[in-house]
Amino acid sequence: MIPEEHKKALDSWQISARYWDKYRVLIAQIFTPLTSGLLEEAQIGIGQKVLDIGGGTGEPSLTISCRVGPTGSVTYTDPVAGMVEVAQAEAGTRGLTNIYFRQCSVDDLPFPDLLFDVAVGRLSAMFFADPVKAVREALRVIVENGYVSFVVWGPKEANPFFSTITDVIDRFMDVPPEGPDAPETFRFADPGKLAGILTKAGAKDVTERKLNFEIKAPISFEKFWRLRTEMSGTLREKMARLAPAQLPTVKQAVADAARRYFVSGTMNFPAEALIVSGRKPTV
Ligand SMILES: C[S@@+](CC[C@H](N)C(=O)[O-])C[C@H]1O[C@@H](n2cnc3c(N)ncnc32)[C@H](O)[C@@H]1O
Secondary structure, eight states: OOOHHHHHHHHHHHHHHHHHHHTHHHHHHHHHHHHHHHHHHTTOOTTOEEEEESOTTTTTHHHHHHHHOTTOEEEEEESOHHHHHHHHHHHHHTTOOSEEEEEOOGGGOOSOTTOBSEEEEESOGGGOSSHHHHHHHHHHHBOTTOEEEEEEEOOGGGOHHHHHHHHHHGGGSOOOOOOTTSSSTTTTOSTTHHHHHHHHHTOEEEEEEEEEEEEEESOOHHHHHHHHHHHOHHHHHHHHHSOGGGHHHHHHHHHHHHGGGEETTEEEEEEEEEEEEEEOOOO
């Protein structure tokens, strides 16, 4: 049975699917360094059989499909129907034939033991209801010595792409503090936190790598505002709580806070992520 809170979160991802699809090209562009870092850390190469956990609108599966080539394959998974639908449609548009789709949660992967060489997740681990159980499942379905790798966001202070909006909006409403295990963007920002979960789940050779990069694209503040307020379930909820008369004031305050990240028609935010990896022990 899915807990009520997790069900609500999945409903929100169902709505997010259409916006992540709408901004697919831009999102792919700004998050490319996350995919490259993840593929490098998990040592994904030609001929491998890869599992993508929480693939959303299709990344990193779509990139992995090309990386592993016709002798390899990638199996995309996500519990949200809307995400699976748009990811599958995109793979079809691109004519990819080595990519498979399953609608499922990481808690209960519908695959036999030892099926994959590697398991990865881009920006999904923060949202797992039970992360230790999730990593155990990921380890179960990969081969001995295979990698399990997740990329998650670093601290809020190092990621103004998110904080410039939320810090301003939160001044306009009461926002109850989130518990340390709430499934949210910065859940695994503390160094060692996700690594500890991998270790607890039984992974060996656990590593954590800090990835500093730029979230960069030739877009205006207006487009950034639309992108963020549409693609984030949390922001959609907060925006709905504002009185219509407050909206222009909030937007102007965000524009002022974000000004230094928009120069000569280009958005450029510093960003920090963590790539946490481990390997399945041999028995
Ligand atoms: C921020 S999105 C990231 C999607 C994609 N990997 C990307 O980087 O563009 C988080 C994804 O995690 C998925 N997710 C949430 N709970 C999950 C669970 N229990 N098992 C697997 N995926 C889950 C959501 O449905 C959503 O697609």
